[in-house]
Amino acid sequence: MTEIKYPLHWKKKDFSIKIFCSIPNIATGILLKAENSHFIIDPGDGILRDLNNEIGVKKLLEITDVFITHGHHDHVGGVWSLLTYLRVMQKKSPLTIHYPDGCVEIESIYNAFKKVYSKSITYKINLKSIKKTNGFSSNNITVKPFPVIHKEFLSNGKTRQVPALGYNFVFDGKTICYGGDTAFCEALVSHARNADLAILEAGHDDETPDEMHMTMKEAVSIGKSAKKYFLVHVPE
Ligand SMILES: [Zn+2]
């Protein structure tokens, strides 16, 4: 298997992205920066440690938006600690969490957090479930979500599609495409095309395509349509 050395970093003027890690079944953690605004994408386990090292407490408290691709633990495992840390450190400005409609993990974490800390939450949390994939602006970036194909196993051995999105982030004429976890799909093909950076999972560990992750070959074929690409979520 190809070994990927994290963190992966891309930067064009005031627009940058840092992927602290993206390891299937373990953790993802991504920081997006546009001018002085910071955004978190898929806060898996370890996100607080990485953000604290990277931007420190003050900037952490100023974070406005979190983007979730889907509810698997390797993408949302750090949400509880993030919300709690921001409470402990007395965040005052609101935090918006964008997530695919039907993502029960995010709603459950949020509800549990509200219940446990009902008397001591210092900041407002806006839960924004994304039902329609219309573009929107958040702070100073434009966000274009798109549906992807990603499944999970049930206890009876069958699979089901999970609510899952990819996102294009646009700032200062540059586009970053992040597909999240996805099988090969047309929406990803079209959103990655001509992107300045495409971040593509190659999480399937053999060369026979399935409906959960992309093979290395599929990810590379999409990556080549972008100006630059990173392969992530490759099994270690
Ligand atoms: Zn994953």
Ligand SMILES: [Zn+2]
């Ligand atoms: Zn997943």
